[in-house]
Amino acid sequence: MEERMRYCLELANVALTFGEVPVGCIFLYKDEIIAEGRNNVNETRNATRHAERNCIDLIVERNENWKEILAETTVVVTVEPCIMCAALLHSLNIPKIIYGCNNDRFGGCGSVMNILPFYNTVCDITRGVLKDEAMTLLQTFYKGTNPNAPASKVKTKKKK
Amino acid sequence: MATDAAGDLPPAKRLKSSCVPPSPIAVLEDEYCWTHAPLVDVYVAKVGHKSFIGSTMNTLKTVLPMADSMAHLKRVRGDEIVLAPVASISRDDCIRLMSSRLPHLQPTLATCQVPAVAPKTRAQHLDATAYWPCNFHPVKPIERLLAGEFFDVEELQAQRRRMQLAVEAAREKQSPVAAVVINPRTDAVVAVAVDERRQNPSHHAVMLCLEKVAEVQRILFRDGKLGSRPAGGLAAEAQPSVDDDSADGGVRSSSGDDELPYLCTGFDLYVTREPCIMCAMALVHSRVRRVFYGCCTEQGALGSKCKLHRQRQLNHRYLAFKKLMEEECRTLEAFDS
Numbered sequence: 001m002e003e004r005m006r007y008c009l010e011l012a013n014v015a016l017t018f019g020e021v022p023v024g025c026i027f028l029y030k031d032e033i034i035a036e037g038r039n040n041v042n043e044t045r046n047a048t049r050h051a052e053r054n055c056i057d058l059i060v061e062r063n064e065n066w067k068e069i070l071a072e073t074t075v076v077v078t079v080e081p082c083i084m085c086a087a088l089l090h091s092l093n094i095p096k097i098i099y100g101c102n103n104d105r106f107g108g109c110g111s112v113m114n115i116l117p118f119y120n121t122v123c124d125i126t127r128g129v130l131k132d133e134a135m136t137l138l139q140t141f142y143k144g145t146n147p148n149a150p151a152s153k154v155k156t157k158k159k160k
Numbered sequence: 161m162a163t164d165a166a167g168d169l170p171p172a173k174r175l176k177s178s179c180v181p182p183s184p185i186a187v188l189e190d191e192y193c194w195t196h197a198p199l200v201d202v203y204v205a206k207v208g209h210k211s212f213i214g215s216t217m218n219t220l221k222t223v224l225p226m227a228d229s230m231a232h233l234k235r236v237r238g239d240e241i242v243l244a245p246v247a248s249i250s251r252d253d254c255i256r257l258m259s260s261r262l263p264h265l266q267p268t269l270a271t272c273q274v275p276a277v278a279p280k281t282r283a284q285h286l287d288a289t290a291y292w293p294c295n296f297h298p299v300k301p302i303e304r305l306l307a308g309e310f311f312d313v314e315e316l317q318a319q320r321r322r323m324q325l326a327v328e329a330a331r332e333k334q335s336p337v338a339a340v341v342i343n344p345r346t347d348a349v350v351a352v353a354v355d356e357r358r359q360n361p362s363h364h365a366v367m368l369c370l371e372k373v374a375e376v377q378r379i380l381f382r383d384g385k386l387g388s389r390p391a392g393g394l395a396a397e398a399q400p401s402v403d404d405d406s407a408d409g410g411v412r413s414s415s416g417d418d419e420l421p422y423l424c425t426g427f428d429l430y431v432t433r434e435p436c437i438m439c440a441m442a443l444v445h446s447r448v449r450r451v452f453y454g455c456c457t458e459q460g461a462l463g464s465k466c467k468l469h470r471q472r473q474l475n476h477r478y479l480a481f482k483k484l485m486e487e488e489c490r491t492l493e494a495f496d497s
Contacts, residue, residue: 045381046374047423047445053362060360067361083468084441088362091438105475108441112473115437118465 001098004028004076005130008100011038011051012078012137018043022137025051025077027059029069035059052077052085056092070094078134080127083108083115090119098126100134181316183308184452184481187463189470192280192302197288200276201246202230203254205265206239212264216241223261224249232278234293242292246271281306305479318347319452322430323485327454327492330354330432336495339365339431341373341424344449350376350427366431366439370424370446377421424448432489434460434482440468443478450479454489 004026011024015038027035037054041047052075059073060066074096075081081089081097086108089097102111109116109125116123207213213236224244226235235242243254251269258265274292279285282303285296304310311319322342330338335354343350353368424446432454435443440461443451451462451469461468462480469480 044374045377045423046371047447048367048370048442049374056362057360070361082441082445084438084445087436087438087441091436092361105473106441106445108437112471113466113468118437118459 001076001126001129005078005098005100007033007036008076008078009130009133009137011036012134015039015051016137016141022141023051023077023079025055025075027055027070028074028076029072034062034069034073048084050082050085052081053088056088067092074098076129078130079103079138080107080109080111082106083113086115087119090116090121090123093121094123096124096126098129100129101131101138102127180313181320183311183316184319184484185308186305186310187467187469187480187482188302188305189467191277192284192306194277194284195287197275197279197284197291198277199273199291201271202233202274203243203246203249203251204240204270204272205243205258205262205268207241207264208266209264210239213239213241216262216264219261223257232288232294232296233274234295237293240272241265242272242274243269318344319430319484322349322428323432323452323454323489325349325352326430326432327485327488330492330495334495335365336492337365337432338492339369339429341369341448342428342430343426344428345426362438364436364439366429366435367442369429370442373424373427373446377423380421422447428452430484432492433457434462434464437461437465437468444468444471444474444476447476448478450481452481452484454482454484455486456482 008024008026011026012022013024015024016022018040020039020042023039025037026033035055035058037051037058039049039051040054041049043049055075056070059069063069071093073094075089075094076098078100080099080101080103082103083106097109099109104111106112108114109127116125207216217235220235220241220243226233226242227245227248230242230245233242243249243258249257255267255269258267258269272292275288275294279288279294279296280299280302282296282298283306285294285298288294288296301310322340326338326340329340329352330336333354335356337355339353340349341351342348351369351372353365353372355365356363356368424443426449428450429443429448430452431439434453434455434457435451436457436459453460453462456464459465463482467480468474469478471477
């Protein structure tokens with residue numbers, strides 16, 4: 001599985017070179033890659049354009065029976081899926097998720113919340129595959145500053 | 161339904177007029193929601209004379225300091241003093257301490273039920289102080305939210321108008337859900353979308369609205385109408401934020417006119433039913449200001465299953481209001497299949 005994860009890390013690296021949060025992801029069906037994706041939030045100005053969601057869109061576009069396919073698909077992703085993506089994956093009965101490092105800011109598989117109990121499904125989740133590499137990529141990204149974010153408002157004492 | 165009649169009255173009379181629409185209900189953190197204080201047992205002793213309260217309190221500060229979790233309790237009530245939670249010290253140890261270090265306390269040790277958590281609202285304070293005096297600092301916006309006095313008549317009417325847009329969009333497309341994004345500063349409709357999850361599992365009405373907001377902003381930035389902020393910056397969704405708007409989740413008004421649009425900052429979303437976890441989190445990522453919804457859903461993440469919009473670990477929070485035109489929104493369930 002490390003080999004698969006290395007491929008995801010390459011996708012994450014591509015995201016990084018485009019100034020995106022470095023997260024890469026593949027979807028495996030019968031051990032074949034049926035979709036690959038990365039974050040493109042900045043390019044699209046859409047904060048919901050995460051790697052996992054982009055993969056799902058590809059699969060839905062290409063397959064009429066996407067529901068059946070997804071219910072037998074393994075997701076490999078460099079970073080723990082955020083709460084939004086985890087919700088989407090669980091709602092599609094994805095049986096297996098393998099991820100690298102934890103997502104302390106947004107993680108939906110335990111880091112911020114574990115949302116699996118909210119869904120009537122089972123999901124086998126493997127954590128920590130090549131997590132140091134995934135984390136190093138994230139750290140490289142966060143060392144920069146975000147030119148798209150609004151100026152942070154310094155907290156001032158309220159006058160009463 | 162609201163009418164325009166209220167517009168002719170002087171402001172002071174408007175609020176009491178019969179045509180004021182009912183306020184949607186704020187969905188606040190659990191700590192604001194309890195009506196009966198959870199209780200905990202504490203040891204209480206009496207001082208022989210009230211003039212000894214000061215010196216006894218001084219000694220207590222060192223021998224039995226109050227835990228932070230009990231900081232909401234006033235330590236003294238009349239001639240009674242709270243010594244410690246029953247769970248924190250044995251009765252014998254407590255009596256031993258009293259006889260060795262607290263000579264002005266009477267030797268009988270009573271237990272008393274006191275509020276286990278701090279009261280956060282006036283109503284909670286009233287309930288809690290029936291057991292024991294508590295410290296309390298009212299937060300004005302919270303009190304107005306709880307009392308349903310957060311919005312004036314114009315706002316309440318505008319909210320219904322906007323939800324009506326969503327209801328009509330859903331009816332037109334025969335969809336069970338629709339959502340609308342509004343820029344409240346200009347009253348402009350930024351996006352409208354209905355549920356299309358049968359075509360694509362992530363195409364819930366909220367997600368499609370966010371897609372359309374992004375589309376509008378891509379066009380505006382591409383055409384250079386909004387300055388030249390580069391598109392290839394670091395991602396918004398992952399940027400830790402400590403700014404005021406996100407910390408108070410839209411209790412105060414949002415950013416000024418001088419700012420370029422950034423995702424859904426300062427925008428409000430109206431949706432006919434309570435968003436699911438995916439949509440609620442997408443709204444966190446998009447930094448929406450407020451969410452108004454019609455009816456609650458079993459899988460809802462803004463009050464039913466959880467209160468995702470108030471999760472403290474997340475870098476953005478927003479206000480959520482439920483039961484705006486609940487009846488009309490519920491009729492859309494007929495389009496569920």
